[in-house]
Amino acid sequence: MFAPDDPLAPAGPVFAEPWHAQTLAIADALISSGHITAADWAETLGAALRATDAAGRADTSETYYGAALTALETLTARNTLVSAADLLLRKQQWIAAYRQTPHGKPVMLDPG
Amino acid sequence: MASFKSEEVAAIHRHLHSHLPSDPALRVKALESLAIEKGLVTAETIDSWIEAYRDHIGPKRGAAVVARAWTDTDFHARLMDDAAEAIRDFGFEGSATGHLKAVENTSDTHNLIVCTLCSCYPFSLLGMSPSWYKSAEYRARSVREPRKVLAEFGVDLARDIAVRVWDSTAELRYIVIPQRPKGTESWDADRLAGIVTRNSMIGTDRDLTLETC
Incomplete structure (x- = not known):
């Protein structure tokens, strides 16, 4: 409707x-x-x-x-050249970065 | 007691991770960061696109084109002949308007635009499409029962007015040129543009009112 x-x-x-x-x-x-x-x-x-x-x-x-x-x-x-596996791995890296970053601080990917 | 403690620990855990973005937001972050690293896109391109479509590009562009067509017979002829070329006068060419066709309402014909496949739309001319345009219901029903869909939008078409439904594709998009309302003969293009609604350029609105938006 x-x-x-x-x-x-x-x-x-x-x-x-x-x-x-x-x-x-x-x-x-x-x-x-x-x-x-x-x-x-x-x-x-x-x-x-x-x-x-x-x-x-x-x-x-x-x-x-x-x-x-x-x-x-x-x-x-x-x-x-960005594969589905690359995307999944990068998502996991972002999740780890969010979990390791204190609330209120900018979330950055670990350069290593 | 053990169960209470485990619930407490779970609550603390949820609180600590409450700033974790949603799954699709994380998937987009993954995609965007990798696409930038691999040189497929730049952060500046993404940011400027979002700013443009969030804050600047909207149906006022299409309304300006319609108003010019109503007041300039030469432009009207060029618009009906090759709309993609004509809108270059305004600098409105861009995303999804490489091939654009203008279809004009008359006293005995009404035009309605849809994309039955996905959501093809002349973004650089009308801005982001409304959510109903992207819905499965609109994409299916506007072809099957256009008069009923139009009635729900408040457009009750007389039986002797034909409906033409145009199915947009990646290669060809459409804009409806609504009829100029009576009583606007002395109006200039700027004033006319103020009464042209977004929906009238999709075809889910027909009789424009003289109240300036």
């Missing part, structure tokens, strides 16, 4: 979460630099959206951006 925009409603933020914006920004940058094509992006995002639909995920922005992130990871692993 849709509804017309309420012109009196305060404008909401364009992106609900920073990672939503970062996902689309990285995708657009990789398209602009030629590492992925716009057609590949549309096809892979479409497949990820169909998969979320088939899995019965709620039809929300969070689900959409989750599918966009999955599509971006798929294309990065397929078209660049």
